[in-house]
Amino acid sequence: MKSIQVNNIGKSYHQIPALKDISFGVEKGELFGLIGPDGAGKTTLLRILTTLLIADKGTATIEGSDVVKDYKTIRRIVGYMPGRFSLYQDLSVEENLKFFAAIFGATIEENYHLIKNIYSQIEPFKTRKAGKLSGGMKQKLALSCVMIHKPAVLFLDEPTTGVDAVSRTEFWEMLRDLKNSGITILVSTPYMDEARLCDRVALMQNGKIMNIDKPQRIIENFSRRLCAIKTKNMYRLLKDLQGFQKTNTVYPFGEFLHYTAKENDIDMKEIIKYLEQKDHEGIEMREITANIEDCFMELMNKN
Amino acid sequence: MKTIGHILEKEFIQIRRNRVMLPMMIVMPIVQLLILVHAATFEMKHIRMHILDLDKSGISRQIINKFKGSPFYEIINFTASDADAENDLLNNNADVILKIPSDFEKKLALENKAKVQIIINAINATTAGLINAYTSSILADYNKNLIAEWTNAPALLKSISIRTTYSFWYNPELNYSNFMVPGILVLLVTMIGVIMSSMNIVREKEIGTIEQINVTPIKKYQFIIGKLLPFWIIALFELGFGLFLGKILFNIPIVGNLGLLFAFASVYLLAILGIGLFISSVNNTQQQAMFISWFFMVIFILMSGLFTPVESMPQWAQYINIINPVAYFIEVTRMILLKGSGLADIKKHFVSIAVYAVIIINLAVFKYRKTN
Incomplete structure (x- = not known):
């Protein structure tokens, strides 16, 4: 029981x-x-x-x-x-x-x-x-x-x-x-x-x-690759990434943005290059493992 | 039983801790009795009269002397000008104008009749009515004497006039406080019953403790009894305290059996607490409960016969009083205290209020649901 x-x-x-x-x-x-x-x-x-x-x-x-x-x-x-x-x-x-x-x-x-x-x-x-x-x-x-x-x-x-x-x-x-x-x-x-x-x-x-x-x-079941990205101008970064053609989702998480790509294949160099073109400074980017909130966001998107 | 005991214990701790409630329970009866009994009186004294004597004759002087001699009147001005008199009334210097027209005495002598005029400031209808009654009765009294003096057959006249003698039973001196004190006591008991009890229950909703209480084995009836019983006890205590104050401050008569009064009060309180419970079950905040309680209290009290006699209300209003518990209690309190009525005399009231209590409590309990 x-x-x-x-x-x-x-x-x-x-x-x-x-x-x-x-x-x-x-x-x-x-x-x-x-x-x-x-x-x-x-x-x-x-x-x-x-x-x-x-x-x-x-x-x-x-x-x-x-x-x-x-x-x-x-x-x-x-x-x-x-x-x-x-x-x-x-x-x-x-x-x-x-x-x-x-x-x-x-x-x-x-x-x-x-x-x-x-x-x-x-x-x-x-x-x-x-x-x-x-x-x-x-x-x-x-x-x-x-x-x-x-x-x-x-x-x-x-x-x-x-x-x-x-x-x-x-x-x-x-x-x-x-x-x-x-x-x-x-x-x-x-x-x-x-x-x-x-x-x-x-x-x-x-x-x-x-x-x-x-x-x-x-x-563990989080199916996508996930990156944390940070630059000096976070608001513009969010806007620019939302406008990037390969973006699947991008959400602010504390001092970073969490980013997933449509093809689930993140080309970090390509993104950095894109951001440099958009005049971003102090670009930091690394791949991370998901937390519950990422999973929650993903589930929310699916539904 | 044990559970009710625990709730009661908690309630009394909370009541004791309440900084307003406990002092108010002592201060309220004292202040209400002292202020209301002394201030809310229907006796008129110091009626300010402006006399407009255009006749200036022996008769007019005699009439004026009647008013001068009365303890109820204060002659504030004495003129022969309409404008002056009207001004006094307009500026609220006078309550009433007594106008004696010129040729008053002459007319009386020639035609055997003459007129005087009374002009009353009727902003307050009650006062105006009283002034009219007082003034007319003084004039009528003088008129009667005049007829007796002037006619040649005083003996005959005396024989046909019906003399009324009166004695006021149960309140021989028409002592106003004897009439008011029992009413104020009812007011006190009712206020505690309706307002305090309804606010006390709603408070649990407002601060959210009811959620916690509901997920316990406490049963509906246990909670209700635990919440209402303290106010039943407090209200009866207040009644006793108020009676004690009435006795030492105003020496009100207690002719009847106090046990009977308390027996009636305990049943009456069940009905009143039922109303409080009902109000609390349809409201969610203390503010709402206070507002609704006050609404009912004002209607109940004004209709109850505390200030104005029920008998002079229109028929429909008297019907409303059938569902006004306050009216029953005021009548019974006065009957027991002033008249010494026994159980047999108030049996009808007793049964009515008991039926009332049963109905309202059932209604309130039905309305009060533990779960939505």
Whole structure:
């Protein structure tokens, strides 16, 4: 039995489809990522799986329980962390944790071992009101609160959005720890670079899953040669490359442009010569291996 | 039960932490009672009268003396010019002009009848009505004496005139605060019930905690009870506190059984909290909830008979009051406190409000859905 099984789920808001025929399965103890930009349908999918929303069509089960029929069972065994910080800001750190333990009939003491690594970091501030915590600490508290009742499956909706880089890394380390203790985790994120931290990812766009695989495999399957190019005038470079007849795609990535050619045969000399003709200075160009974002862009183009 | 206990515990911690709510619960009844009871009075004093005496006769002087002697009137000017009098009214120096035309006494003597004119500033219709009633009754009183004096058969006249004597039961001195305090208490309890409870539930939606709560084993009814019960308790406490203040500040009579009053209040609060729940279930932000609550509160209170008697409202308005819970509670509160009514007297109100509570709570719970 899969921990999460989704079959042909579809959902529309006023005739505008948010999810189109989504199917996938998540193994027990897997860290599964839903990767996609805003509006891809990640939150809608999470809300359906956590029984907050009813799908228009399709079925889904969590640990064998149907999300519509057995919603009561599911609410006992899952933990859901919404994208928005949704703990009581006027309650202290400890009061929040105690409340969320109590309503599941649990106590902090009996499940302390589950959250020890996370909670111990914010425990010195346990009398502080949740609203007065920093962004990273809020995330830790929220994670503690959804873990305190020992859920079998954890749903996290964009847990790292709006959190600084250091806290993001820390947060993912915590997720790995939780996963190692056997909890199934479904996490959504708009950050492509976080995909490699998951066991498997589903790349989502416009309510559809474009690809599901291990992040490594997705990268390996990237079929094209890829070059990073940089010159002194990046904006003109982008325009010029878009105007180049052999160009397939060109996207800005940080300080470089990522370039693929139509024939999948990049002649670096030819491109450099073309750019020199266009009076570009300080041309840097090298072949690179693709990252998830390149794969995402390629998939997006295919669809 | 345990789950409800946990929600209650959380609610009371939050209420205690709220910097506005707790002080307001103490300050609100005191201020409302002190200000509204003293300020919102229907007694007219210091009616500013301009006397336009064109006759300057013995009779006119007698009439004027009647007004001079009255504690309700203040003669601010005394002229024989229409223009002056009108100016006083126009500049809001006078509330009323009493015009005694020339030849008043002569006409009275010759024709046995004569006219005086009263001109009232009716910007405020209520005040104007009161001034008219006061002034007319003083004139009528004088008129009666005059007839008795002038006719040759005073004995006969006395025998045919019907004398009305009155005594005001349940509020013998027509003490305004006795009438107002119970009403203000109702206002207080209702405000806590509707506004605070609806805003409290909507707040969970607004800050997003409802999402988190919904993915827990908390059941719909547990959440609702946990959210509403604190305000049921607080409102009853406020009623007690308000009664206590009314007793020590205004010495209002408490003739009836307080237990009965609280019993009625507890059922009444169920209906009121049901309205609060209903409002919260159709709104998503505290601002919306506040606005809608206020809309209903204003209508309920103005229609309830707190300030104006229900009996003098048009028939359709009285029908509306059938679904106005505030009207029931105001009537019952006054009946119990001033009249000492017992359970048998308010049985009809009791049943009505109980039915009301059942209907509105069912409607609200139906509307309030845990899942979309």
